[in-house]
Amino acid sequence: MNTREKIATCLWYDGAAEQAAQLYTSLIADSCITSVYRPEPHGPALLVEFTLAGVPYQALNGGAHFRHCEAASIVVKTDSQAETDKLWQALIADGGSPSQCGWLKDRFGLSWQIVPWRFIDLLQSPDRAAAQRATEAMLQMGKLDMAALEAAFKGDAEHA
Template sequence: MGSTYLGLWYESKAEEAAELYVSIFPNSRIIQVVRHDEATPEQGPGVKAVPGSVFLVDFEIDGLHVQALNGGPMFPHTEAASIVVDCDDQAQVDEYWERLTADGGEPGPCGWLKDKFGLSWQIVPKRMGEILADPDRVAAGRAFDAMMKMGKLDVAALEAAFRGEQG
């Protein structure tokens, strides 16, 4: 079998997005940037490929291989696909949330956000997965209900809800 990787479509800012992501996450790097040349055909209906402009960017986000394509405006990002960041603690949740919503990103509900390029992310504490899978379904339900009322997730508040403590 060949390799697998995540493919992302950008209108025109694939390289800028890749540079942002590798600056935020550890163990990340840009692998290669492929540029258009005179032989490159149109990118899509009515989208001219400019020689020297970025076509593809291969990079890694904490070991996840990603290929970003500048393909024009036909396929904008939607919440139907998101990148999940499994955080060790509240400090990581706070850091990734702040850095990904900076400069035009948008906070969303339940730990979701959009970065300034419109890509959806889920910034989730690892503990949330453990809580939701807990055999005590009543306690897990309380934590889930608390999560549904949050934007950025608050680990302490989720733990309190799980234990049945009123905040």
């Protein structure tokens, strides 16, 4: 694996960079920690480099000066409701918080969007009225529920 990436997103943490990288890489397939820099051999990490599904990131223990906010988030596109549910639960566990429209914050304060590929397909449908119904249903949700989104798309108000 090439750990000399030209571009990576750096995420700022207050002492939890390594724990965050460990959690994230445990949840996303084809992910791994590629390097850990510790100023002291047995001390805490200052910088952790990792990939999520091949996308490079850095986690920096920079202190309490800056906090994550919703202006930046990691988007994970899921293949099934089961994958959506699993990621959602794991990321809000231990102090994370759900939000709306597929957004959540993990226990480290980082924002995520958990979005099923199928929902993206619905939004890109040439049937603009159906896509709008799916969008309106999504705006009422926290975690995205594909059965309800499909029902809304089809105009099945009873099951949306």
